[in-house]
Amino acid sequence: MERRRVKGGILAAIGFILSPLSWWNDLVVNLPLAYAFGVAVSLISRSWFLPGVVAGYWLTNVVGFVLLHKGAVDAVSAESHPYTRRRFAKDFAISIGYTALVVLLIWFGFLSVPDGLLAALGR
Numbered sequence: 001m002e003r004r005r006v007k008g009g010i011l012a013a014i015g016f017i018l019s020p021l022s023w024w025n026d027l028v029v030n031l032p033l034a035y036a037f038g039v040a041v042s043l044i045s046r047s048w049f050l051p052g053v054v055a056g057y058w059l060t061n062v063v064g065f066v067l068l069h070k071g072a073v074d075a076v077s078a079e080s081h082p083y084t085r086r087r088f089a090k091d092f093a094i095s096i097g098y099t100a101l102v103v104l105l106i107w108f109g110f111l112s113v114p115d116g117l118l119a120a121l122g123r
Contacts, residue, residue, distance in 0.1 A: 008074025011067045018064025020098045030060040034102065035111065042113050049113045050106050057102045065091035 020026055037056025042049035069091065070083050105111050 005075050008071045008076075011071025012075055013071070015064045015066065015068025015071050018060050019068050020061055020064070020094070021068070026098070030057055030064075031102070031111075033057075033060050039114065046113060050103070053106060053111065054099055054103055058096070058099045061094070061098055062091060065094065 016022065017025055017029055020030065034053045034055075034057035037059075038049045038051075038053030041052030041055075066083065066088070069087055102111075
């Protein structure tokens with residue numbers, strides 16, 4: 001039982017870092033990961049940058065919420081509990097809201113494809 005609690009604590013910590021629940025993590029963790037994902041897919045097609053950033057950002061948030069919830073439940077409860085569809089639906093809805101914010105940042109030009117990097121790669 002102790003091993004499950006330690007594992008749950010580690011998963012919860014990773015989930016918290018990936019989730020949008022702290023003021024710093026979007027800027028320091030999720031946005032750089034999403035941006036890197038967007039740049040990676042833009043190497044295939046430049047028009048995939050925005051969808052790539054959106055997908056990467058959304059994935060980091062959803063994975064963060066899932067890990068946070070599952071890890072916290074395992075860390076504090078005496079027995080394992082399943083991750084329900086209702087909880088997933090709530091985590092999904094919150095992630096969609098945060099994703100909309102990132103889309104607006106790209107749409108209004110605060111984030112863009114790094115031209116120097118793509119030029120260096122011949123794109």
